[in-house]
Amino acid sequence: MDSKNIIEKTVNIVSLGCPKNLVDTENMINDLESRGYKIIPDAEKAEIILVNTCSFVTDARKESIDTLLDLSRYKEEGNAKLLVGTGCLISRYKDTLPNLLPEVDVMLSTFEESRLGELLDGLSQPNVKKNNTTELIIPQSIPFREKRLTPRHRAYVKISEGCDHTCTFCSIPLSRGPQISRKPEDILSEITRLGNEGVEEITLIAQDLTRYGSDLGLKDGLADLLLMIDRLNKVSWVRLLYAYPTLVTDRLLDVIRDSPSIVKYLDIPLQHVNGEVLRRMERPGNIDSSRRLISRIREKVPGISLRTTFIVGFPGETDEEFQELMSFVKWANFDHLGVFSFSREEGTPSYNMDGQIPARIKNQRRNQVMALQKKISFEKNKSYVGKVVPVLIEGPSEQSPLVLSGRIATMAPDLIDGEVLVLSGSASVGEIVECCITKAHPYDLEAWEISVPPIV
Structure with a gap:
């Protein structure tokens, strides 16, 4: 042809x-x-x-x-x-x-x-x-795009490509290569245009946001970038996905706390908290350092919403190591949490590690963590009942076309963290409106727009 x-x-x-x-x-x-x-x-x-x-x-x-x-x-x-x-x-x-x-x-x-x-x-x-x-030729820049596949009121902005970490379970460097950061001026230009087009929410994405700019010689690149984005005053919400645990600096937390447009939300994939499991993953830390991290974040940014992910069934994970993870989940009281059963990825060091865990046990462990987190999330959501909070309207809910779906600032897009079901309201898609939370579910909330009386 x-x-x-x-x-x-x-x-x-x-x-x-x-x-x-x-x-x-x-x-x-x-x-x-x-x-x-x-x-x-x-x-x-x-x-x-x-x-x-x-x-x-x-x-x-x-x-x-x-x-x-x-x-x-x-x-x-x-x-x-x-x-x-x-x-x-x-x-x-x-x-x-x-x-x-x-x-x-x-x-x-x-x-x-x-x-x-x-x-x-x-x-x-x-x-x-x-x-x-074709041959793998690493690009020197990430292109700027004019059109998007997301709804007009929100957008993803990639600030870097690739990853320099060497986690033994992860295949992403095999597909994406080393980190390449976009220039700050290119990112600011894109966000300015998006804001002028009516975008209300920007989600910054990268394999590791916290290393942004390190390849450009920037010392605290992400914190500096967030300050510049906030000063643009172009969008209402700026969200961060994802942060590497040991690179969450006090200055970054100060910027999140003090910048009006930066959502008080942080996704930190811890992957595990047991020191031996983390060592086999070639990730730093242990349960004590993880506790200090979570405590420091909450002390520096009161009211912040924290999300994390864990891997269960990593090669060699003992019952005791898993129970240490369970105790940490109970203590940490995360707002949102995801769990992966370990997946053997060809080309990664963990593929041939000794102590591979049977699928049945991996699934059991995943179910145990998620059952615990479901209870935690339900209690967290109950604390919203009776409060009036800003809700970004996404459109008709997939649960019912007669109900509007929205998100509070502590919920990421694409139903990652659940949704707010607005049972009574007249807001348009893309609007941020004040809503009263009326009912809590384990992952979702119900509400009514305060400018419209609830349907009785």
């Missing part, structure tokens, strides 16, 4: 995985549209189908492969002339995927996605062929 056969230049895009992948997809959409390609929602009618894949854990890889195979049928049943795979799965398995997935015509790593439009335009060139995988 050559480029002359692409007449309408229509593209259907599926984006899988995390918000960082979503931003990459937005970048590709902007590049393609600038070249005259039209993005359409119907895969059956598209001449080009693109899947931006994820490879974070086994289930994510399976979803990516299944999606590629499922959509490949439109080359026979539909209008598709080209199936393109991009993203983390391609980066991680660039040497083996062409033989395993011959249905995919072009494969581009995360490092080469900026070449997508150029490659599609040049398909008639003799040196570009089907099932093409």
Whole structure:
């Protein structure tokens, strides 16, 4: 197939995985549209189908492969002339995927996605062929995008790419490479434009926000960046995802506390608290340092909402080490918490570690942590009942189209931390309105907009 056969230049895009992948997809959409390609929602009618894949854990890889195979049928049943795979799965398995997935015509790593439009335009060139995988060339900058896939009132802003940590369980450096920070002026320019377009909430994302700017020679880059963003006065809420535990500085906490637009919310993936488990993970700390961290954050930023994630069933995790984690969860009283059962990832040091835990035990441990956290979250949510709080309206709830869904500032987007069900109100999507919390559930809240009487 050559480029002359692409007449309408229509593209259907599926984006899988995390918000960082979503931003990459937005970048590709902007590049393609600038070249005259039209993005359409119907895969059956598209001449080009693109899947931006994820490879974070086994289930994510399976979803990516299944999606590629499922959509490949439109080359026979539909209008598709080209199936393109991009993203983390391609980066991680660039040497083996062409033989395993011959249905995919072009494969581009995360490092080469900026070449997508150029490659599609040049398909008639003799040196570009089907099932093409490109060399991993680390970009020197992260592109700026014009259009987004998120609702108009909120946006993800990626401030750096890649990761320099060497956690033994994590495959992300295999897919994303080392850290590359965007220049502060580029980030500020993007947020200024987004604010001028009516965006109310910005979520800053990176594999490790707290290392932002270290590769640019900045000493306390994230704190400085947040100060500059707050001074722009362009958006109402600025949220942080994710912070590495040992890099949460007092100055960063001071900025979060004192800056009106910086949401008092911090996601710190601790992964575990037992010192021996953390050592095997090649992460610093132990239960005592973790307690000091949580205490320091709450002392410096009163009322802050804390979220974390843990991995259970890491190779060699004993019952005693797991119970230490359980005791910490009970003590820490996190607002939000997620738990992963350890997933063996090829290419990572933990893949061949001794002491692999059976799936049954891993799942039991995960269920125990989540059952404990469910009780904690319910008690936390009960404390909101009777309070009047700002709620960002997202639109009709998936639970019922007759009810509005919203979020308080201590809830991250995309139902990560639950939602506020606004049972009585007239606010528009994207508005931040005052609501009275009337009822608590383990993960969600019910409320009514104070400008509209509740329905009795």
